[in-house]
Amino acid sequence: MEETMKILVLNGPNLNLLGQREPEIYGSLTLESLNRRLALYGEELNEERAGKRSRIELYFYQSNHEGVLIDTIQNAPHDYDGIVYNPAAHTHYSVALRDAVASVPIPVVETHLSDIVERGSFRMLSVISEVCIGQFMGKGVDSYREAIDLLVQYLDTFPTADEREDFASVPVGFSSNALFPDEQDV
Ligand code: DQA
Numbered sequence: 001m002e003e004t005m006k007i008l009v010l011n012g013p014n015l016n017l018l019g020q021r022e023p024e025i026y027g028s029l030t031l032e033s034l035n036r037r038l039a040l041y042g043e044e045l046n047e048e049r050a051g052k053r054s055r056i057e058l059y060f061y062q063s064n065h066e067g068v069l070i071d072t073i074q075n076a077p078h079d080y081d082g083i084v085y086n087p088a089a090h091t092h093y094s095v096a097l098r099d100a101v102a103s104v105p106i107p108v109v110e111t112h113l114s115d116i117v118e119r120g121s122f123r124m125l126s127v128i129s130e131v132c133i134g135q136f137m138g139k140g141v142d143s144y145r146e147a148i149d150l151l152v153q154y155l156d157t158f159p160t161a162d163e164r165e166d167f168a169s170v171p172v173g174f175s176s177n178a179l180f181p182d183e184q185d186v
Helices: 030-046 066-079 088-092 094-101 139-159 159-165
Strands: 005-010 054-062 084-087 107-113 134-136
Touching: 005 030, 005 066, 005 139, 030 054, 054 139, 066 084, 066 094, 084 139, 088 159, 107 139, 134 139
Parallel strands: 005 054, 005 084, 084 107, 107 134
Antiparallel strands: none
């Protein structure tokens, strides 16, 4: 049976309002259209990947609730190989979501439609980026496409959790084992 590379595209609060919400900043696409475009992009990547070990499958989820997002991230390793994550406003203050990302042994890539650095003030800071393998911003749908590209490239290189942990210099969401390989879980 062909192997699959399952990627969760996860969106945080207020992104359900895309298309209506500050279109001058976030564009006119609805979340549904954004997801549809990404699904098509996944198909294009699969056509280019003929001969590669695994087929990309994209899954989509959005929530306005911090606890639901924490549960989704904690449970993600059971169902997915990696996450493309737009934490939205949580980017700038949610240590709880940062800790959730840091606690899972699958790679997470942060992405934003707008350029959070250019927008200045409190938006410049991401408390999440340090525990992600990469960060993309300011390119609308392309920020998500680039995040998917990085995740796919990364998972092609380190398909198993063991390989990822062996590659210690890559800051994948740290598990206690990756940081302290000599210590046993308590
Ligand atoms: C956002 C940027 C955040 O600052 C903001 O709170 C969002 C969306 C983006 O995609 O540009 O909700 O993550």
